[in-house]
Amino acid sequence: MDLNNNLNKILIIDFGSQFTQLIARRIRELGVYSEIISHKKMNSKLNKSKIKGIILSGGPLNVYQSKKVKFRRELFEWSLPILGICFGHQVISKELGGKVKKAKHREFGLAKLKRINKSKLTQNFFNQNGLNKVWMSHADEVTKLAKGFKVIAKTETSKFSIIENSNKKLYGIQFHPEVTHTERGKIILKNFIFKICKTKKNWSSKNQKKILVEDVKRIVSNSKVICALSGGVDSSVVAKLIHNAIGKKLTCIFVNTGLLRKNEEIQVVKTFRRKFKINLIYVDAKNLFLRKLSKVSDPEKKRKIIGNLFIKIFERYAKKIKNVKYLAQGTLYPDLIESKSVTGSQTSKIKSHHNVGGLPKKMKLKLVEPLKLLFKDEVRKLGLELKLSKEIVLRHPFPGPGLAIRMPGEITKDKIKILKNADDIFINSLKNFKLYDKIWQAYAALLPVKTVGVMGDNRTYEYICLLRAITSEDGMTADTFDFNKEFMQIVSNKIINDIKGINRVVYDITSKPPSTIELE
Ligand code: XMP
Secondary structure (H helix, E strand, O other): OOOOOOOOEEEEEEOOOOOHHHHHHHHHHOOOOEEEEEHHHOOOOOOOOOEEEEEEOOOOOOOOOOOOOOOOHHHHHHOOOEEEEOHHHHHHHHHOOOEEEEEEEEEEEEEEEEEOOOOHHHOOOOOOOOEEEEEEEEEEEEEEOOOOOEEEEEOOOOOOOEEEEOOOOEEEEOOOOOOOOOOOHHHHHHHHHHHHOOOOOOOOHHHHHHHHHHHHHHHHOOOEEEEEOOOOHHHHHHHHHHHHHHHHHEEEEEEEOOOOOOOHHHHHHHHHHHHOOOEEEEEEOHHHHHHHHOOOOOHHHHHHHHHHHHHHHHHHHHOOOOOEEEEEOOOOHHHHOOOOHHHOOOOOOOOOOOOOOOHHHHHOOEEEOOOOOOOHHHHHHHHHHOOOOHHHHOOOOOOOOHHHHHOOOOOOHHHHHHHHHHHHHHHHHHHHOOOHHHOOEEEEEEEEEEEEEEEOOEEEEEEEEEEEEEEOOOOOOEEEOOOOHHHHHHHHHHHHHHOOOEEEEEEOOOOEOOOOOOOO
8 A cells, every 4th residue: 555645644664463553543643644554565665755753563573583574774764763662662672783582571461660761752651750550562572772772661570661762763662552551651652753753733533524525526526426325434424525525426325225223224315315415316125135135044145145236236226327437435444454464364354345346347437435544433533524413423333234144044024123123222222321332333133043931921932132232442352341230121121021022132241252243
């Protein structure tokens, strides 16, 4: 991926740490644009003029694995401030003549950091006693400093937890300032970007909106654009942004698969067609989806059928609009960066379905992806700036195949109706109890098992409703949310009393891994 040449930035060189994206987000939260590039992509042809400082990330490698670590020494000749974090700290030390060895005492988790010397990097970071709690995750350590470096702080077991060569503006820290467990960690990043790199703020939702609207106008010019609107956050923000830029030259296509959340289709039409006056083609494909999915239980088959059908319908309606040149997509920054590639694991492929893959080639459309430099939280802020309602912008993620993958086994009209109602009760209860915004994603599922119950004096034999609520940073890993018993009982009672067809409610307490967030 090429770097953006229009904005001053802090460049983060990624060595495969699971926290690299977090570093970029923290810097952007401080109001400065930052970009990530894999260490494998570093080369002398990079446009340096907009780079104001460099951060070397952590990573799972060992600095002496020279075949795997593609570090370019010429970086030191650019005369830019450099901050190495964890593995990055070890890279700086090793490359400049210091020594790194397997640590006698590995440090994982919280450690007590003690100040030895003052530094610009640590202004306002330590408490009155020169101490701070920091979060560590390393098995190797720097054992000898490179020439010109001095120690700024240490822990009980590690001598060189913060080091600097202030003349050359080179800094190394063994702990992770980007994670919330490190107290006041953000101050380190703040000092680095403002006091040491001397960058100015250039990143806020307001100016993003301005820049992105101008970008879309310039790219699209007088052409027409189509956009698959799903009602989710990303496609809603894309649609509104492009509409701000080109107005009636945008047409959105919304396919009601019948597998959406309760009343979602009504809200989409109300918001986009009535309120914002955006050209919207509404396709009612409920029956078609139901027919094609009838008697299908295999999760992958369900996904394939839904994906293909969606593309077919989209294509059919898109063809009706004359002279379309562009397809707008809600691709986000995490979909593009090659973070974690060092360890072989891939970042989210989860959107391949959503993104109407395959269409541009077939229909000879060019892509316009205005959100491709943004993280999800930035997209949400931009949405609010674009005057989308909080209800849309703060909505939990929803998978492309919709309720189909929250209903293991065969899909029927009755089951869909039961599930939509159960989910609606759960989600509304979360909102009423002010829990919704504390949870990353929550939903109800309908299990294909019937169990015996008793209601009044009668025996019942009905489905089990499973509730899932998780906290997460990005959906790659997740923890279950802790509800109190009273809340769970209220929700369970309401679901069983209001909905015919469910007589038992269970709560899924598995984290991801080993489970996934969705059931299928
Ligand atoms: P899993 O179940 O893989 O889900 O732990 C991680 C996140 O991805 C969402 N998800 C999807 N999103 N199309 C999407 O757009 C899909 O096919 C899809 N499958 C899962 C899921 O809701 C969760 O947020």
